[in-house]
Amino acid sequence: MTAELSPHRALGLTDSEYELIVEKLGREPNGVELAMFSLLWSEHCAYKHSKKLLRKLPTEGERVVMGPGENAGAVDVGSGYAVAFKVESHNHPSAVEPFEGAATGVGGILRDVFALGARPIAILDSLRFGELDSERSRYLLDGAVRGIGHYGNSIGVATVGGEIYFEEPYEHNCLVNAMCVGIARQEDMVRAAAAGVGNAVVLMGASTGRDGIGGASVLASAELGEGDDSKRPTVQIGDPFEESKVLECCLELLGKGLLVSLQDLGAAGLTSSAGEMASAGGVGIDLDVARVPLREPDMEPFEIMVSESQERMLAVVEPARVAEVAALFEKWQTGCAQIGEITDSGLVRVLRDDEVVGEMPVDVLVDGCPLYDLEPSEPTEWPYGNRASLDPEANGEEALLALLSSPSIASKRWVFEQYDSVVGSRTVRRPESADAAVLQLPESGNAIAVSIDGNGRRVACDPHAGTIEAVLECAQNLACVGAEPLGLTNCLNFGNPEKPTPAWQLDSAVTALAQACEALGVPVVGGNVSLYNEGPDGPIYPTPVVGMVGELPDAAKTAGSGFAREGDAIGLIGPFEPNLAGSELAKLRGELGMGLPEPDVAAVAAACSVVRFAVREGRLASAHDVSDGGLAVALAESAIGSGIGFQVDLQPLRERGCAPEEALFGEGAGGFLVSGEAAVLEELGATLLGTTGGGTIEIAAGDRSFSLGLETAAEAWRSLAERQAAPTT
């Protein structure tokens, strides 16, 4: 920042945006107002480069209870209960300070879910770092994992799943996306819209300090560059104990019907919470900053309005109920202050005692930000680097071992052992035991399965096909445990949308996401957009992260991903056409380029249905989605998980025209690796490949055939912990 930079530019507003504010207000904004505008008109809050695109997404469905626009989405799971869920990014804070960044990312998404009256029951995380041989990546991984564990473990919500990829383009700009799932009695749920002129506005939870000032604009809506350590004060500090009290208190208040509406304080703090509540309810709101409990007595009004101090909620309460609400806060030993009221003025007014320090029409502040069209342009060549780490002459066995030990594929046990995945007594399928986490719901007598996916490298190769694959992979993971998708949430992590290539990636990916969801009949019930994810070397891989929740009738009827018995037949179900383009093997060989085959969504959906019903009927001993590293890796994973080897012949794939290497390591949507009785697999239309049993991996694939001890494969797959060997600071 230079001294001559005008205040609005320093806060991230363009000259034309500033002129528009002046025009709409009919005057220059004062300092408080400018600070508030700069946040609500930031990319992070206003979605100004993505809102038009997001309108393409299908958001309606029979089971949708709450859709986009609320704190989180929710779907009906029967018996009067709903499951609420949402995924959100905390990328830039985590890149600057990984422990607190990731911890408060978890804290924020938990608040989104309990804001609508749902008890959080599960957390999943989608993480991206640079290659593991970089010291910075190991530092970020270590900090992010400890931060997620610290918050989730301490507050008593199970971390049941997630995924991690290591790719060079995330070196400077890691991704930390956290998803939370909660359960609510539908009659207890509330919306975020403020209502009732004369009702009290109550700020609950932690006191307000100077942490996180400008997080949404300075950190989240600009590219990262050198010297970002100086941005550390814009990262918030988490306190899971405070949040645990606020959570219990809010759920008790909602259970007693004491709140009119509830909203969490996230990015842009009071400014966005109050503004969005007023906008959604079509009312005005008066806030008195003198009544906000502060950590530091001399905070300026603008600081109070934009502070991103954590563990705070804003509620609208009928005046007659305020005393009852305050008594419950007393019980839970956390803060509660009436800081304002709902008005019919159509204004957000900020007062300090009797003095008006800011006054803006709600529709200008919250909804007045101009929306921009993208100027997408498809790159003419592969816009990222290539770095070969595997000898092109490597034989089948060497390639498989290299893939199994590749950090993106290797076992993440080192990570998930740092998370409590069982608290709540719901977790039927723990991490690594199945393709999706399965949680029983005693409230409604059924169960849900949850998965989160998104392979940025494949989206980089082909934003359209890659995004469709991300949706299909989620659906396939759910099918493997017998679940049918109910709804989807997404986090769109992309580079600078003002540049042509990231704009094209974003445009293609959202179009594809809409098409895949339409074709599968899965509504998008919420999500989040994180743009400007770039480092000095350019943008990240475009990374749409998809989280999906599905339903299964009986938690006891699911399948694991590991082989279950010796002597079972092994088969392949689905329209799987393995291709090396964009594969993990192509990455290891430094052969990445543009273009992937277009998946056949209808055919994959049909295969999902076959697998789902077979699993529910208990006809399959195991089911595993063929994903990163192709069929050979999927086979090895199913074997290592159970300690049961196998013998297969990939001749049937070769007869379909696959080269040996494609059959072994080619990737693409639509493949299910299953085991069970041969007659059952044949009845299901599976291509039989071989049998389970023994202590070796034996794969016949023409000139790439090999045999390998199961222990050797397991050792490669379990090598992440040693390779991490992280610094602890």
Place this chain on the structure above:
Amino acid sequence: MIWGVLQFPGSCDERDALHACGQLGEARLVWHEDGELGGGVDGVVVPGGFSYGDYLRAGAIARFSPAMEAVAALAADGGPVLGICNGFQVLCEAGLLPGALLRNEDLRFVHRQVDLLDAEGASLSIPVKHGEGRYWAPDDVLDELERNGRVAYRYAPGQNPNGSARDIAGVANETGNVLGLMPHPEHAVDPLTGSTDGLHIFRRLERVLA
């Protein structure tokens, strides 16, 4: 039998403990500010979690709560008291059990399914999940615990997850009615979510009343 399950601000596993106790008998929550356990409560579970945030030292604040005075009185009367994870830490802080729980040897939170061996050598599959679970006591105290059969549970050979002295996972008081352990028996009461071996540990305390 009627179980009371303590609830502090920051408790995490109190609902799980309630559910587990409910499989064996009646169970109800006891709020930390209540100086009495309430009519009919025969035994108490001090559950897992992070009471008061555990920012000072695990269990160091919870031990001063009014409910813990009631627990101490119940223990002195020979009533069954089970401290799980944070509850074990609280019982040690309260002086109802000897020793202390230190940061795990590798300084990381650990969650995994482990095998426990009871004094008779029977094996139980139960999860651990904690960051401060390394059992420590002076050697003479450890010797005495071993001599008097007060080492209730050990981690099976090679499975000590935290560096606990002599693989100790749980200890009892002299009279055997107070038991603390780091593993979570309340998360091992349902075959769907792991195992049912945790029920053995609740039953062991039920027998105190017999």
